[in-house]
Amino acid sequence: MSGAQERPLRADAARNRARLLDVATQVFATRGVGVPTEEIARAAGVGVGTLFRHFPTKEALLEAVMVRRLETIAARAAQLPAESAPAETFFDCFRLVVEQSAGKSEFAQALAAAGVDAHAALQESSAAIRARLAELLAGAQRAGAVRPELGLPELIALLVGTTTTMEHLGNDVSARERIFAVVFDGLRPR
Amino acid sequence: MSGAQERPLRADAARNRARLLDVATQVFATRGVGVPTEEIARAAGVGVGTLFRHFPTKEALLEAVMVRRLETIAARAAQLPAESAPAETFFDCFRLVVEQSAGKSEFAQALAAAGVDAHAALQESSAAIRARLAELLAGAQRAGAVRPELGLPELIALLVGTTTTMEHLGNDVSARERIFAVVFDGLRPR
Amino acid sequence: MSGAQERPLRADAARNRARLLDVATQVFATRGVGVPTEEIARAAGVGVGTLFRHFPTKEALLEAVMVRRLETIAARAAQLPAESAPAETFFDCFRLVVEQSAGKSEFAQALAAAGVDAHAALQESSAAIRARLAELLAGAQRAGAVRPELGLPELIALLVGTTTTMEHLGNDVSARERIFAVVFDGLRPR
Amino acid sequence: MSGAQERPLRADAARNRARLLDVATQVFATRGVGVPTEEIARAAGVGVGTLFRHFPTKEALLEAVMVRRLETIAARAAQLPAESAPAETFFDCFRLVVEQSAGKSEFAQALAAAGVDAHAALQESSAAIRARLAELLAGAQRAGAVRPELGLPELIALLVGTTTTMEHLGNDVSARERIFAVVFDGLRPR
DNA sequence: CATGAATGAGTATTCATTCAT
């Protein structure tokens, strides 16, 4: 799909790249996007040079982290069965996105602030999620399980907002469930 | 309430302080908390030195902006009548907080990132809002207008999350109303 | 002539700016344009921040150094009497430019490498010199003291080349005089 | 002459070495000595490792490029007939050196900046040219075609300077000829 | 031998904060 032909990375290089992505995901989520690149490199056990070889820019690293996250979400969302129980599947997908998005809001801001073209790589990977969400939303609305006046923009905004809500509740699982109850009931007609 | 005895500011100094707060509120909301202090000073028509005389730290300026915002919210929340229509007042207050909090999320993060003690001044100024919210929540629950199992932490998290949701919808007023409908209906029992 | 209205610099700031220019001129000429900016700042007895406050870019510093040099040359060239002895004045000016240009070639390259628009400030300040040279060249040619087929481009190239020649001779004054003799005699018709 | 005994290179290694020299000559002349070594390696179709196997240092590569250039000049200068027409041969040699030296000035600076000992390998390879120039200069002076007071240092400085002059004239062939006329006439007595 | 991934010292530039004017 992408223009450049990527040669298969050498084993050790691939390992480093993966480690960097893992570490960056963790560190960005924990300490914010302000962490020095050098810290990420150190945490991954490589030199800064290696980090910049794999990700030519800090922003590129950020983007790669987000793309991977979005791809994971898209993959899981694709596995959900759509035909049999549209309503249930819609709410499962909502849960899935929120639960996989912890800490995402900060990334989104950082990327949004970085300029328009930064979105390019993400747009591509988020298109699948959007499409899936639109499809599930329509299905759930046809099944009468979701208010018919809601559009995709509202759904997405609500997903982001609910993620933020969850971040503020930390690990209190029962509180999280109560929030899901509020939002899910609120989504239903009347 | 605060420890230090504040002497009455000279007229021009007070004017400068006020101008700085106004400008900072505006600039932080527009361009993010990353703006150089010097820019804020210039926009306020004063030198950096003056800014730092009034707010010994950039973080202190951020805090002052937020405190003022919280105080505004607290004042308006205090004006809402509680006895007559508890449920209606609760939802009005929810609206009020969300609408006054536009752009707040970024500030909160910045302050959170700057260390725990930063909350001190805010905790103090947000106590009133919390108390008011707790009171209104209890009233609405007693009136059977809000799910009884919800606690103050969930309410606050939901306020923050809904603020984020609204930020993502920009100026689409009807979409915002649809979100309020979802959240308010969700808050009601069953 | 320049667009921005420059406020009169504070005494100490002006002193620092001047010191930085002097030191940079010296250091660039001695050790090349590759010297770290920090070294220049240290040599001028100021912090890096101060350097970058006065010259927002290393390139800008380079440019400022050259501009000052060109202005000095232009000023001295303007003082030469043109009417009475055109030929003599022409050769005096040639000498002047070569002697004031020591080390200039490297700067020119650095600036040329930095992009086209960099020339802007220089073009402006070198226009006077070019004009003066053109005028003196024409006068000397009318007086029959310089080959009539030579144009301004050749003259300028010859000035740059002669500067390089001189740089290679170091401080051997008599050798320098022999070079001037060669070039000046070569410039004369037949 | 050089200390290390060089074993005959394998055919492909020799090919790589030659390619690297060719490419480096081209790239250095075109884009300056600041180009990353990796770029040169890529342009030569080899990995950086190979480049550094052949030339242990970037400086060594620079040196090799210049040495080869000097050897070419020396070889051509050796072919010029000295006895029959000393004056003509001298001027032909001057031309030869200048025309073969295009872009050399930058190299020389880079090497000079790299330390005194860098000259070692060059001194060795330039000795022949110097000797040849000295011989031709003496011949031309004996023939009364060149000012007797000029020494070898002035001649060499003049060669370098004239090269610079030519670089500034680009491809304007007739302008170049006018410069040669100036310099050659200047070199002649009176 | 060739490769290109890894390394990390080095560099320009920014920005919160201080302090002489």
Add this chain to the structure above:
DNA sequence: GATGAATGAATACTCATTCAT
């Protein structure tokens, strides 16, 4: 009190050189 010049620690990114594959 107000000003803005000075400060220097911090940070993203580059590139010559090494070495595992």
